[in-house]
Amino acid sequence: MRKGKIYFEEMADMVITGTFQLAGNIAPVNIMASPLAAWRRTIESLRNQVKILVEHDKDDKAAAKYEVVATAQDEESVTKYGLLEDVYKIDAEDAAEDQR
Incomplete structure (x- = not known):
């Protein structure tokens, strides 16, 4: 970051x-x-997939709580080691601010 x-x-x-x-x-x-x-380097620190989720309005029960806005994956590493994923969650306000 x-x-x-x-x-x-x-x-x-x-x-x-x-x-x-x-x-x-x-x-x-x-x-x-x-x-x-x-x-x-160890496998403990390896991540071969990263997802960025945006958390929407918590008060709106009808809408989905999270939306996947970005994903990056290394297929070769996933095949070799299995899926080792990190997920980052950001608020909708922060995501809107970053897009400006």
């Missing part, structure tokens, strides 16, 4: 350089050079 918006990006295409700068007059430090930064 950047500036209140959700972006979908291929993890293989993203290059992340972890740096930390304590103050403006001190050079940035590569945090990945630390032996404590030996982070590994």
